[in-house]
Amino acid sequence: MLHIKCPWCGWRDESEFGYGGEAHIERPKDPDSVSDAEWADYLFFGSNRRGDFRERWVHSAGCRRWFNAVRDTTTYEFKAFYRMGEEPPGGEQ
Amino acid sequence: MRKYSIFSLARNALSHHENWWQAWRSPEPKKRYDAVIIGGGGHGLSTAYYLAKEHGMTNIAVIEKGWLGGGNTGRNTTIIRSNYLWTASAGIYEKGLKLWEGITQEVNFNMMLSQRGVLNLGHNLQDMRTIERRVNANRLNGVDGVVLNAQQVKEMVPIINTSETNTRFPVLGSSYQPRGGIARHDALAWGMARACDDLGIDVIQQCEVTGIRREDGQVTGVDTTKGFIETNKVGAVTAGNSGVIADMAGIRLPVQSRPLQALVSEPIKPVIDTVVMSGAVHVYISQSDKGELVIGAGVDKYNGYGQKGSISVIEEQLAALVELYPIVSRLRLLRHWAGCVDVCPDASPLLTKTPVDGLYFNCGWGTGGWKATLGSGWCFAHTIANDEPHPLNEAFSMKRFETGAVIDEHGAAGVAH
Amino acid sequence: MSEAIRQESPLVERITSGRKAASPSDAGITLRERPFLGCVNLRGNPDDPDFTDAVKGVLGLALPSGPNTVADSGDITAFWLAPTEWFVRTGANAERDLIAGLEEALAGQHIATNDVTGNFTTVELSGPHARDVLEKGCTLDLHPRAFAPGQCAQTLLGHAGILIRPLADGQAFEIVVRRSFADYMFIWLEDATVEYGGMAVSD
Amino acid sequence: MSQTKRLQSGGRIDRSKPLTFTFNGQSLQGYEGDTLASALLANGISLVSRSFKLHRPRGIMGAGAECPNSLVQVGRGAGTIPNLRATQTELYQGLEANSVNCWPSVKFDVNAVTGLFSPLLPAGFYYKTFKWPKSWWDKVYEPRIRKAAGFGKAPTEPDPDRYDKKNRHCDVLIVGAGPAGLAAALEAGRRGARVILCDEQNEFGGSLLANRQYLDGKPGIEWAKTAVAELESLEEVTLLARTTAFGHYHHGFVSLLERVTDHMGLTSPDGRPRQRQWRVRANQVVLATGAIERPLVFCNNDRPGIMPASAVSTYINRYGVRPGQRAVVFTNNDSAYQTALDLNDHGIDVAAIVDVRPESDSVLVDRARKEEIPIYGGYAVVDTRGGQHVSGVKVMRLNGRGDGVYGEIHHLDCDLVASSGGWNPVIHLHSHPGGTMRYDESIASFVPDQAVGNTYNAGACNGNFALGGCITEGLSAGATAAAGVGFGSEDIEGEAPATGKQQESPLRPMWRVPSRKAIPRAPKQFIDVQNDQTSADVYLAVREGYRSIEHIKRYTAMGFGTDQGKLGNINGAGIAAEALGEDIAKVGTTTFRPAYTPVTMGAFAGRELGPERFHAVRKTPMHKWHVDHGALFENVGDWKRPWYYPKPGESMREALDRESYQTRHAVGVLDASTLGKIDVRGPDAAEFLNRVYTSGWKTMEVGKARYGIMLSEDGMIMDDGVSARIAEDHYHMTTTTGGAARVLGHLEEYLQTEWPELQVYLTSTTDQWAAISLAGPHARDVVAKVVSGVDLSGGAFPFMTWRDCEAAGVPARLFRISFSGELGFEINVQANYGQYVWDAVWEAGQEYGITPYGTETMHILRAEKGFIIAGQDTDGSVNPMDFGMHGLLSKKKDYIGRRSLSRPDAMREDREQFVGLVTLEDPKEIIPEGAQLVEEPNANEAPKPVPLHGYVTSSYYSSTLGHSIALAMVKRGRERMDDVLYSPQADGRVIQCRITSPVFYDPKGERQNV
């Protein structure tokens, strides 16, 4: 039962949230210009990090906002929560 | 290999079991192997076993960071079946099931394969269409199976609630694969380790692979906590940790690692003689030979390597269980745990070459690879030995995510165990 | 609209079917439906004074800007739902005028108004065990220290999404629920109250 | 001869409240405050059950959660509960208990012969045997093993009780109400923090309930009572007795199980839930869970009458029971001396204290000496005697290393052995979330090291066994925890009660007591008594190469039982270390997992059960009308949709024929309220729709509506529906019933994460609109009677348009759309008016023979037209080209999923395509939905695999056409019109069918356009 902090609503129970997988994966601006391999990379080939992982959540039973978080995937400890469009803490991964 | 039998037991009983030989050695790694298998789970061990047995490669090592079978092999609900929808899946899972049927005798270790049959329930009209479609495909693919109606389900599973009114999602029917069943999880790891050892394979525990060395796009060896090991062929069979290994080789995989939980009840006298799975109501159950109910459901929604999941998943799973089998309400949960499974977007595995020469991946089995352990090892051994997939695993390449020829087993089974 | 036109709340059956509910005095909780209240879902940019001023002009109150807060003027109650979204409630049959007023005042702006009068119904839960009952199916911290009048939240009650706010200190709550879930929620509440002597229904 | 073993006085039982209960049919008496175990002991009954594998007699061993034996079946009928631990079962009037795992009786158990074969049944024997002949495993061996295994029996009827859940937040959760937990609660509670204090026992006080320690010069329990009274007076403190914290999860989430009425009877006597699960989210967690005494492991240490010393003290002090007449106390530390004194003070003979330490010097030892209790220093119990109860022990001198015995054998008669091998801190809850532990030499056990999150350990669970220390640690933990939530500082504010100083001498670690014979030859030394696991098993496992403690656990079944090895696991680790020649610190323990003690599964389900609450049931505004008109319902997502409306005596087929005939020939009405509806508004609304639908939306005029499909990014069809343009910047989108939430989520996701620059607002309006769909040649006539404010003529209001209007005087939106191929309208009104307008439509339709129809007829009608149902004809692996929807794929713009459509597999020519099928031999035969299609006429007999060419997605009898129709996906289907395929059935039949267009009826669409 994770405890997750919606950047708007504050701490809420995991049951109110949806998970969106890895964060900061941008949809190619011009899909036609990417190869099949690059398209596959965008669609399927995430980083699946062990350790601090930037991921997306949506407060689906609350304000319905998507936001990002940094969580250690081994301890499940959240290191940060930040809104869409905000810079991830901690720089490049 | 010195045989296990009732006679060897009796003989050893006379000497108070003081003279039992080791099931496998605990060797130190050699400098070089013809192939290194990373991961001492069922898939890794059977890969090594078939490499030796079918392809004559015996100078190989299985490297396990913890204890043999301590990954998902040692924490799964042991359901075995081969009634998958797509032809490619049916091929490899059925191969696996056939190998299961002979493995106890083949390696002289009782895997306790119990072919008590597997039911996959349908709770709405669409479930029933899907079941019908899958069973028909199974029959034509040479996989046994029938469709049962609710009454037949009730006869087979007397404790199930088949009321049409007193439940939110009534049981409308089920698929049934008679040859499906369960087997003993630990026995597989140990039996295969013993068989590997007997073929001269080094099974090395408490040794973690920490790096994969490459030169000109070709594997040259692995770094481990017990030193560098030279080899030109590396088979990564590390389930939930596959992404981590891929990182070491500088490649990415289309897998995400998620917690998958299971639980057991206290042991009780037999109440259920078969395996029953339900996708829509999200729970599955069998009863072990020791008497505990072994119960599972779907993966947690987030990535996690912690071998822990969220208790809410267990709560939902048990609500589904009580809804379906009202008599379990007063029984008690003894222990729950989790594994870390690697899930592919299409819920089908990868048995594949990679952009790095000599590096092969066997992963992505997600929530359902136990049953495939032997089939997977068999195909993967072929792939490693020949640097070429076997027709049975050709479709399970990484390329499919590029071409779009995915093998989507999601809709087909609800829960892909 | 003519007098003969009949509205039915989603709980009409439950409330009028003469259930043998306990009397409010010995019931664990009392449920009161407040049907047909005019409800408007309002979207707009709270950082834009043109928007906030115009809305204030129509509603007579400023939209709550803090997450999970409520502004209440007696006639109109505005709940914060999301950074650009409010649930504005007014009296029965007043929603069309309210929407018209908003649309007029906000003409030309990027906004959205939606009549959601039929989308939701409002119930009030009161009684000594109101919090006990809600705690059975809601993971929000309902303690008055954490959830006091003036606050609101969207969350889950059992399997239903709800919008909830405390009315008096921990004793009464107002719940806004989607119409199609109302019956489920009623049954859920009734069942949750069994150990406290049942749920009374008042009008 | 009732309660012959009850002490004259003392104990925390209420002698004024006798309770009658039965054990194995025998009627007995105990008192309120007893557990079943203490009451049995009071009645001189110590043999309770049989062990798992060898069926050895097993007695009451522990006094609480740790007891591995004493499993009983309680009650009968629907309420029966298997495997209850008698030591944790509170006695109530009429309690009925029976032994398990024995037949015909616990005293004479036929299966005890297994013991004779025990040499053949070492650890893991089953992996080595039962392999031959192969077929016997399924038929002979496994069924027998299964029958023999398992302890108690499940009930055979549904549970008569209710269970409940409670979600609670608190500042500080304290688990365990012994001296440490009480101190922590006082400290945090007095500061005003929201505190929950729980303890699994019926009373607070922890070990003070059972020992004779003093605090402030009074019996410790007096102090505890005062503390509880004060805590009760604090408003923000919640006290939960009979409540086990069974799992400690992420981020301060702790699950508790409160046994609300279990002490009152088999089932709840008063409508309250039998048990309640507390789902606590604690800001700070203080663990004060105490320590469990571990027994010594010696030969034949499993006989009834052999107990941990603290259990013996508990029975004497807490329950006023005399657990034996003559005791031997066997120990490696000081604490068991207290038991010897407890025995002695209650007139129970202490034959000897056998202490493996040659010397010891402490207050307790002195007192024992003073009481003239014989002390055998440097000795060990090497074996025991007895049948169904211990009757004596053999004692020998230990060598200096503690690994051998020598000299004379002393035979001591006794009927009670109290043993102590030291204490194991209860670190379960500390470990659950990932807290680490370290080995502490001074207590020879594992103690908490790094805790996860805001978790603190206090008292015996932290390795602190001195009462004073426990209390100080409790106060300190309470202070730190309260400070962590902003209540005061980390300095202790409260005052600790005075404790007498107790000097102790160190324990002598001893995992396995040596005997005269080397280990495999020595009589059995049990580690896990429930599973009959012995030290020889550990040695065997190690010898065979199972070297990890986790392998040893699994090979020998150590700690696999219902007690999860609370007594045996640490001993097992120590013995494994010995066998491996390694340090126990390195060997470590197995993983601690929830549940701390077993938890009723019903309590997890709570009230989320049954037709109304297992999942939400969503109902439309007209639901009751459908019920009243005889509808049967279909579950679609959470919704209940009318499936069809059989008239009395009508079969399903007859009802469907009638519904579809009426609709095609007169007019039918369908409740379409469940369709998902999303209001899309903003300057970029058209652009947004362009990106999420495959077709173009910018040019569609206001007042018009259009069918659209949405793909997921992998190019597969996700959902479809009709959307209407309300204004330049405003659309009303509809989705499938089951897809509504998914689609809105999908749209919001793209809007918020990919295209935040688009100015669009999405609002779900699914429930706002009651949707009444009319279809049939008379649809316009009916609508005309109800609706005002629109010119309904075909010219003014053509197909695929919408208008604002009034329906029965209610503001409405009227859509001219059709999913049946007939002239169709859909009236949308605000939901509160739904039933009213429906009634008006119904009324108006009477003269035209209006009929309500359900989803099944809707499916038939649309199938006749070849319209797809997303989710039935699509399965997540099909793209729009497969359905010949090329016309809906805009070439002028990008949209979600488009890029995937140009991948090689999407362009493959032999993909399955959407076609119609008719049967050849019997045109009325309905091919089952899900049937596979092959080219091979004799597929049932042909060698497998048989190449699959497609499958049937939808199939019906069309009364309109007078024959059956099916929709199917067929390889290259569109090129294969009129080809014949075969559908082999499980019953051996083969249905021949011919490929046709999927549009069976009115292919030009004339009917809907009138």
Ligand SMILES: Cc1cc2nc3c(=O)[nH]c(=O)nc-3n(C[C@H](O)[C@H](O)[C@H](O)COP(=O)(O)OP(=O)(O)OC[C@H]3O[C@@H](n4cnc5c(N)ncnc54)[C@H](O)[C@@H]3O)c2cc1C
């Ligand atoms: C709770 C649960 C229930 C399941 N139920 C079923 C079921 O009923 N039926 C079914 O068919 N499947 C089921 N599965 C899935 C099944 O367990 C797995 O698919 C299968 O066991 C995978 O086997 P494996 O050998 O690939 O992985 P594992 O057994 O996980 O083996 C991988 C090994 O790799 C090792 N490793 C990882 N990284 C390194 C490294 N760097 N160096 C060295 N070694 C490393 C790990 O320690 C591990 O031992 C279930 C899984 C879980 C978790």
Ligand SMILES: NC(=O)c1ccc[n+]([C@@H]2O[C@H](COP(=O)([O-])OP(=O)(O)OC[C@H]3O[C@@H](n4cnc5c(N)ncnc54)[C@H](O)[C@@H]3O)[C@@H](O)[C@H]2O)c1
């Ligand atoms: N003489 C010795 O060597 C020795 C050794 C150990 C303890 N002790 C004595 O024991 C006492 C220790 O005090 P303490 O407060 O640390 O422990 P305690 O044993 O007094 O209390 C612990 C309490 O926690 C409860 N508990 C444990 N796990 C629980 C769970 N999961 N859920 C709910 N309740 C749970 C137990 O029922 C018990 O009441 C002191 O008096 C100490 O002197 C003495």
Ligand SMILES: Cc1cc2nc3c(=O)[nH]c(=O)nc-3n(C[C@H](O)[C@H](O)[C@H](O)COP(=O)(O)O)c2cc1C
């Ligand atoms: C099929 C199966 C049956 C199990 N039965 C039991 C059991 O009867 N008792 C028990 O304590 N644990 C049982 N376990 C759980 C294990 O004790 C353990 O939790 C699991 O293997 C995961 O390992 P871990 O908890 O050490 O991480 C079982 C596990 C599996 C896979």
Ligand SMILES: [Zn+2]
């Ligand atoms: Zn939020």
